Amino acid sequence: MNFRATIVLCILTIISAFSVPNSHYLASRMTSSTDNGPLEIYYFHLFAKVGSLFALEHSGLSYVHKKPEDWKAMKAELSWGCLPILKNLPAEDAAAFGGAELGQELAIMNYIANRVPEKMKGANLSEDLVSQQLYGEAEDIYQALARIKTKLVTGEAAVNFWSKDNIDPLSHNRQFGIYVFLDKLEKFIQKCGKAQDGKFTTSGVTVGECKLFATLCACKKIEDSLLQDFEGLKRFYDRFEKEPATQVILSGAKTDGVLPQYFLKPDEM
Amino acid sequence: MNFRATIVLCILTIISAFSVPNSHYLASRMTSSTDNGPLEIYYFHLFAKVGSLFALEHSGLSYVHKKPEDWKAMKAELSWGCLPILKNLPAEDAAAFGGAELGQELAIMNYIANRVPEKMKGANLSEDLVSQQLYGEAEDIYQALARIKTKLVTGEAAVNFWSKDNIDPLSHNRQFGIYVFLDKLEKFIQKCGKAQDGKFTTSGVTVGECKLFATLCACKKIEDSLLQDFEGLKRFYDRFEKEPATQVILSGAKTDGVLPQYFLKPDEM
Secondary structure, three states, rough: OHHHHHHHHHHHHHHHHHHOOOOHHHHHHHHOOOOOHHHHHEOOOEOOOHHHHHHHEEEEEEEEEEEOHHHHHHHOOOOOOOEEEEEEEOOHHHHHHOOOOOEEEEHHHHHHHHHHHHHHHHHHHHHHHHHHHHHHHHHEEEEEEHHOOOOOHHHHHHHHHHHOOOOOOOOOOHHHHHHHHHHHHHHHHHHHHHHHHHOOOOOOHHHHHHHHHHHHHHHHHOOOOOOOOOOHHHHHHHHHHHHHHHHHHOOOOOOOOOHHHHHHHHOOO | OOOOHHHHHHHHHHHHHHHHOOOHHHHHHHHOOOOOOOEEOOOOOOOOHHHHHHHHHOOOOOEEEOOOHHHHHHHHOOOOOOOOEEEEOOOHHHHHHHOEEEEOOHHHHHHHHHHHHHHHHOOOOHHHHHHHHHHHHHOOOOHHHHHHHOOOOOHHHHHHOOOOOOOOOEEEEEHHHHHHHHHHHHHHHHHHHHHHOEEEOOOOOHHHHHHHHHHHHHHOOOOOOOOOOOOOHHHHHHHHHHOOHHHHHHOOOOOOOOOOOOOOOOOOO
């Protein structure tokens, strides 16, 4: 092959490398910058929907945590009227929605995953699917906690959620107690093959794992012995808890003090 | 520059093109195949959580819809104990979770988005964030419908959800009525700048838009005049409804007959 042919072949190879599906996506990622200062995550001073705090800290992205100063005024201006939100994204990342703040925890989590993919999204598409499933399952637990907190369910149902006798995996999924969820998660971490290391994925801190840890942590504040019969999950929890980035959030160093417990033990327990 | 130096430079350029964040991801996508036959989406014969049906059809991926034959037996074996699930993924896509089925609607949607990114994920990261936010907001509406369906809220609260007088955007987000949600979605489509075309994104059929359409469609079965005062949203709905892929799902051609309405008008309305 002569010199010119080699150059042409190289150029074609480079072009083809960039024209696989979603190459536009990489271009967007590569030009993302934080030249306009750190990301700003707004959330209440509560330990509730805090998965994105753990994800931001583990990602290594530059960010600050802020509390809403005048919540009513802020709420009226938000796309979805609720927190958390992420502000101060690089302009191109918010361009498709008019430069507005990024709302919906799920969207914030997937934004973090896209900014630091190897660690926060997973080592490949299959690990991303592990992370997404964990996000979904943790959100299901979160919704159950919220139904109890807001008294949408009776005191009896609340006690039943926490009962060690409520372990029927064939009940309707809206009636799943916490130990049904934990049993499913334990089986899942075993399927993923990294339970010995206390991880679901290679990094162990994908956004789904951050969301799961945040949710299990809220549960452990209510029932400390929660994980004692779930070996893999307990390894996951203990390993994740010890990571320095996790300690930054748990210590309150980034949130102007330790975030107070939000979900409480039902009175009837 | 001599010949050898040029070759080395070309090789380095190719390597760098592949070593941008998450290049492993592209490799996974490129090798994904459906050699093992079509994807299989399992869901009940109901018009409820059907966003992934619309997304599969719009994606152009090869798939079949199946109903569980023995739901109790199936439920016991699923990672999360609920539907929808996606089966028969290429082996490498399910490898990180032991080859199990893919559960959690959110994970199924993001899988479809990753398989056909330009159309289903969006033209760039910012459009992906539009799609993710729509998914989150549509799920919030879905949860409200489910709370009514399962009688978690009173009849009075159910009527209030559908009331045209319930338009206070400063109420707690768990008390948002449907017209508060619609007002937020209308403002959002205007922010996105493509309301004239009835789209939130360039393709108009990202997974978030599929989820939103499915949810609005369930609402319209209860209140047909739902969108009359929301110009952009109405354009979105009418345009999406007319798309051939949408008609395939609405007609029941892929689901062994039209899916029956699941969420009903509250008795008290």
